[in-house]
Each structure stands twice: as structure tokens, then as C-alpha cells.
Amino acid sequence: MSDQSQSPGYAEAGRAEGSAVPAGSPGGVAPLIDESATYALRVNGRGEAVKAAWLGESLLYVLRERLGLAGSKNACEQGECGSCSVFVDGTLVCACCVLAADAVDADIVTVEGLAQGEALSDVQRCFVDEGAVQCGFCTPGLIVAVTDLLDRCPHAGDMEVREAISGNLCRCTGYGRIFAAVDAVRRRREARA
């Protein structure tokens, strides 16, 4: 028995016994990068030109690797973990599941756009003070998701909070201090109101 496995997924690979060389292999493909492919994104209020890109790049990749905005994280890149949460036209999305070239003309806001210069937003401040940050890899996505929730639903109850952030996986904290941070933001905003 013999095969020359080419399948991308290790889990699936090996079933494709004797599979053919995939499209995209040498011998007749156009170069990946189209030097003329240029488009513009609007991120955190600034226009950003994306030049000579592969049009298959996700918004997450372009933010991180082309625009220098590495705050949005790459924990799963299939929309399961929420660590790349950003706003696209005010809607909370996973940047890994959006094609960058499809986000032209949209207003994109990332975690880097939430602080006012050196001043942290109340959500950011409470995450630091309440011990909601450990390794910090899930943190930017959670900051964006909690910002979204409390802006939309200032009086969200505990179960609503849990549901709203259940798409943001955290492996360090067990969420306890994250709930405490969300509580602290709600208390601050209520005290101010």
C-alpha cells in the first residue's frame, strides 16, 4: 500500500490515498501575490492602503501582518475563540472570518482603537484592576466583546454577560475575575449615570 498524501488537514489526510497534486502547485499557477491588487481600509478612523496583497488574506492577517495592528489575536482562525474580535461598521465580528478585501468601505475598530491615547477605557482599566488578565492572549478579544455588550446593554444581567462572552475562550482565568471586571465596569458606569 502506498500513497502520496497531499491533503492539507492532518486529520483528514491519509484518506486521500494517491490523491493528485493540488491546484496551486508548480507547473501552471499564477503567482500568489497580485502586485496590482491595491485597496484601502479604514481602521480606527485612519485610512490604510493595502498594497500588493493576496486577495485571500483575512482581515485578521491584514491587520496583524500588513498594518501593524497585532492586538487582534490568532488563537483559532476559524471563528471559535473570539480572540480576534473587532468591530466592522459597529458590528462585533471575528476578524479571522472576514476577507480583508471585503471590508473595504467599512469602519473597522480594533482593540488598539479603544483607549484614548494613554488613557485606558473603563473596560480596559477594570480588566487590569480586577485581575482579569493572566497570559493575556484572549484579553483583547474580550475587551472588544465586553465593550460591545455594555455599550449595547448597559444593564446586562449576569446570564446575559455570560452568554455574550461565551464566544470568547479563556484558558487561564476560569472567567471569575473577568466577571468581576465586567461588574466593576457596570458599577462605575452606574455611579457616573
Next chain:
Amino acid sequence: MTVRALAAPAPPTPAAPTPTPAPPTPAAPGRPQLEATPGRVGESARRPDGIPKVKGQFAFSSDLWADGMLWGRTLRSPHPAARIRAVDTTAAARIPGVRAVLTAGDVPGKPCYGLEHADQPVFAGDVIRYQGEAVAAVAADHPEIAWRAAQAIAVDYEPHEPLTDAEAAITAPPIHPDGNVFRHLTITRGDPDATGDVTVEGTYEVGMQDQAFLGPESGMAIPSDDGGVELFISTQWLHVDRDQVAACLGLPVDRVRLTLAGVGGAFGAREDVSLQVHVCLLALKTGRPVKMVYSREESFFGHVHRHPARMSYRHTATRDGELVKVEARLLLDGGAYASSSTAVIANAACFAAGPYRVPNAVVDGWVVRTNNPPCGAMRGFGAVQACFGHESQMDKLAAALGVDPVELRLRNALRGGDELITGQRLTGTAPAREVIEAAAAHPLPPPPDPDADPMALPGGAGLTAERADVRRGVGFAVGFKNLMYSEGFDDYSTASVRLEEGPDGRPLATVHCAAAEVGQGFVTLAQQIVRSELGVERVVLRAADTQVGSAGSTSASRQTWMSGGAVQAACVAARDALLRRVAQARGVDFQGARRQLLTLRDGEVVHVEGVFRVPLVEALGGRPVEEVREYRHAPTLPLDDRGQGDAHVSYAFAAHRAVVDVDPELGLVRVVQIATGQDVGRALNPLQVTGQIEGGIAQGLGLAVMEEIVVTDGRVRNPSFTDYLIPTALDMPEVLATLIEQPEPGAPFGAKGVGEPPTISSTPAVVAAIRAATGLPLTRVPVSPEDIALARP
């Protein structure tokens, strides 16, 4: 003893200075410096990296970027067992934008690496021993090109039947020149033929758990001018990585320099080498910086997992409920390569009887090689598997005796001065009774509220449960584990502390320690220790790297004790040097008992008889003081051929009580509350201790009811966060924690490590609660819905 409840964390410290920002992103690999927030030992100081992390400015290893960098990509075997007949890289190398394609023949140094035994090839040359084993690596201009090139490498495999049964592996023909048995260990204590009034038996299984840290394996290698390489990497132990990488590259260790890049969680999965050698080889081959970032799928194949276990137990007790004898056979599946398997089985065996007085014991421990995914370190390290066994047995014994399970545990709980089944006497604190009592003392949650949100029922958002059918159960479990490395290992940590006048004219302390910050908060603790020891408010941490001596691994709940001890020792030495300098300058005798005349207090060198006080900066006299110290814990000894010996340094205990609601028809479980008592020695940062307890419990809950890498015929079926589920915010219950603070003699500040105990007994506590709710035996974790819904009583 002080007991501190965790319900209300200490108030925030006042206005913290803004830390030096992390490197701008895209981050040029550099040496980020973390600056201080106020807070001394015992206070809930805030993390120095907290602000960059919430702003998205903290540079993790996957965020690194350098001019002209290439992207690396691994090609991995789709087969769990195969012979490689040929590898043809011609087509891959011809793809535009591909800069290097490497296979086994391109490894200039040692062809294999490994934590304890170098048995794992850098690239498989002729034999594949697990699905996902690396065969080749590519560097290209763009990650998509690298991926396509990896797929274009033609590997001619001859697959064969994988060896997947751990029991069979003991006697099967070896699948590796080093054999199939990584370690066979027996512990014999007292009289193996001792008898009692009551005997209970059981066989238990633990599935393969994944650490599932959020930040995937990643790093960047940059060739250096001396023909060496600089590696920026997320790891748990820089120096042991360096030594393995240098050996495989065929370079002297001083030409391989490692710097810790931001680490997105670890939990044991970063103890072993993953991409370190590959990325360095690609950088040296191309002469350019190379970055590698695993996808989540590749991450499941790129690191070791928690060993699956099959355990048979027989407990014998008197009718009064005193344990007479524990017999256990433990079989761990180590998968294809050794990793830390030999130490994991030692832990499983040493702690097989649980935190109880057991006069007679026979433990037979095995860890073997198969064609399953390699297994190694994960939080709890062997004690997790054993705890599910011994705690299931304690409940069985309680039922057989007709006594309360908590009472049975209290009756047998270890105390200071008792001997373990290894014959080692407990000379430190051993608050086993106290953790049990503390966990049991927390209030139970109110009974299910008929008007409560249906989201709170088992099944949650699915809204599948009928409230009237939901059954509640309560379960209890206790566990313990060694802190630091054992069995005679020379375990040490190094730290340097430099004291000088800062640019602003105030005193500044700089700590250099290679301890890997993986999220646990050592960076906070190091600052707290310096502030407490030297009274200096401004404390900067240099990036962890291999330019200072080894700090050992961020493993085994050891960094608070070991690197905390090293930082403290370096502080004491720096203080002594400063006092000696002042004594010389002022003509004060600084010999013997006269040393006590000078002290450092509140930022001043003070003559205790009131002769003078000198501000610290003036005392320095324009020259910094810098001292480096190594810290070692008390030595340990190997286990003898009967498994006896003083193999461990110290132990930490924890107990958990779980309350669950179960929908028996669909087999769905909702954990309602977990209460715990944990032995912490002394809480040096109560907020961070809370975070460790809650996070560790989440991983224990995950193993109890959701987390398993499903492996069929050696193939992983669920390498994604779609199919490998970890607890979400909807899965985690309320956690009630009591810290038992009995300072540990010999430990710096009396503190014990706190990371692992929450993960050990939380799992059996949840399963015991499900048993109580359903009446089912449930001998395997994770408990699946099928185990409940399809069970036939």
C-alpha cells in the same frame, strides 16, 4: 493559621505609573522592559504587563515581525505508523517565493531531541511513529506560499498497522530502538499481604486532555553575525530549549541565544521543543529572519498532551474506616516519544494512594510507547490521573462502610510527621484536614429555583431540559502533589538584581531572571519581592533570556518558590554589598555581629545606633550594585527499587466540593458551584492566587465533563476548537475558595506553589457529584452525555 476568603479581592492600588510600552507592533523582536506598580509581598499588586495586554500592545511570540522575514511551515505525516520510502522536494522548491525546503538530511547536528531522552527526530527520516510527526519544513515569502509548498512535497509513505493499545505495547515488538516501556516503577510499602474488613475494587480511565493554551506555538529565528542564531520564542524553560536546539543545530550553546517572547498560556504544553529547531534551521539556511506560527490544528499535533490512563485499584480498610492497604496498577499511554513520561509515572505512582495515611501499599506503574500522540506534561502531571482513581475509590469505600465520604477522608487524612507510601516523612506543613474542612464549610447553593432562567439548566442555551427532570448531586474529592522537581534532580534558579540611581534620580532596581512568564504572574511577584526586600519602589524586569543563568522550568508549581527564592537571595546579596560599601566609606566595622549595625530601611541606609542615615542613591555613590545568586531547594533522592526514598521537597493539598445539576435523559451536566480549600503556604499575591485557583478549576471541570482528544486507530479526530471543547463563560460555575495559610518552613516567604492543586481534585469532585445525581458508576473521564443518557443501570 490564617484563612482568607476570596470573595472580595483587595481594592485596586492607587494610580499606577504607566509601564514602558511593549515594542510597537508589528513588533520588532526586542527586549521589552516591564516597569513597576506599587505593591509588596502579600498584597494584590497589579501585573506590570496588564496595561500593554489590555491595549493590545503586548508582543506575543506570534506578533513578532522583522524586515525581510520569511514564513516557516511544517509538513506532517497523515499516518500514525508508516515507513517513508522517499521524499521529493523538487516541486516544492520550484514554487516562486519558496526560499528553503528542509528534510531529515538537512539537520547538521544531533538528529533527535527530547526533554529526558533524545528519542524524537527533528524530522522523520524513515519511520513515522505518530500522526502529525514532522517530515519537512519550508520557508517562503508568504504563509500561503509556505503552506502550498509544504503540500507540494511528495512523500512516499508505506503505512502500516499502528500500535495503539498501551497494554499490548508492553510485550509488542518495539516500535522504536529504545523500546516500548518508558518506565516501569513499583512502590512497595509495609505488608503486601495485609488484610482488613472491607475491600473495594475498581478500574478507572482518564482520557487524553489537551492544554489548549490560547496562543499557538510561534516564534522567530534571526541568524546572527557569528554564524549562530537568535530565537524569540514562547516556552516554559529557555535554557533547556537552548541546549536541545544547539545540539540539533550542531552549534555551541553560546551561539544560540533565546529570548522569551510573549507567552499565551502554557500548562505543560511548552515544556517540549515544538518548532524551535525547525525555525532556527530555516533561518540559518536562508540567512533571513523566519517566523513560524502554528494554526490551531497544527498546535494539536505540535505539542504533547496529558497521558491517558487506565488504573485498577483495590482498597482495604477496617470496619471503622481506617485504610489498611492500597493496591494499584497504573498504565499510562505515553504515545510515540518519551517527553517527560518517566517523571509523570513517578508522580502518578507516588501519589496513587492520595493524601491519606496508608500503612501498606503496592503500586505497579507503567508508562509505554505507542503510535498514539506523544504525551507529557500537563498541569497536575500524573497526580491528576491518580486522583481520579483514588478519590473514586474513597467514595466506593465510604458507600461500602456506610459512612459519609467527607468523614472517611478526614479520618484518614495525612498530618505533619506521617509517612507517605514512599516512606518519606512529611516534615513541612500538611494541612490535608484543613483543606477538607474548609471546602466542606462553604455554604451550598440554594436549591434549584423553579423561576430561574432556563439558560441555567443543563443544556443551557439549547433549552432542552425539563426542570422537573433535573437532578442535583454533590461530590467531594481531595488531592495533593509535589512542588518542584523530584528524584534527585539538581533543581535551581538564577536571578540577578541591580540597584542604581535611575534616570530620574530615584533608586531603581532591575531584575534579570530567565523564569518564563506564561501568564501566572511571576513578573508581578518578582517586583513585589524586590520592593519588600530593598524598599525600592521602581522595579524593572529585563526580558527573560539566556544571557543570565537558568531559572529552571515554569512547571511543577515551582517558580514562586525557586525563582522567587533566587530573586530574594539576589536582593539580600545586593543589600549586603551596599551596606558594606557604606561601612567602608564611613569607616564602620562591618565584621561578624557588627553587620547588624547597618540596615536598609525605607530607602535609606540606617545606622541602628543613630550615627547616620544615608539616602539610598547617595549610598550607591554613583556606582550600581549588582549581584547574581542561584537558589536551590533542599536536595532530593532517587526512589529505590521498592519505590522508597525522600524523592520530593514539599507538597500542596487541595479539596473540592462540586454541586451539579444533571438532565438524565440527555446526559447533560451543569456544574452549579465548586467550593475549595487550598493549601498555599502563604498567599504572596491573593488576587493572583485566586486567578490560579479559578483557572485551574476550569481545567479540572473540562476534564470531568467535556475535554478529550479523541484518537481512533492512532488518528486524532477533533483537532480544533470546534470539536475539542473547553469551558466557556457559560460552563463555569460560581467558585468559593478558602486559602489555608500555614507558612511552609524552608520556602521563601513561606509560600507554596498554587498552580496545580486546583486542577487535581476538581475533576473527581465533579464526577462524584454526577454519580450522586444519577446513581451511575461513571468510571471514565470525561463523562460524556452518552455515559449518562445511554447507561443501563
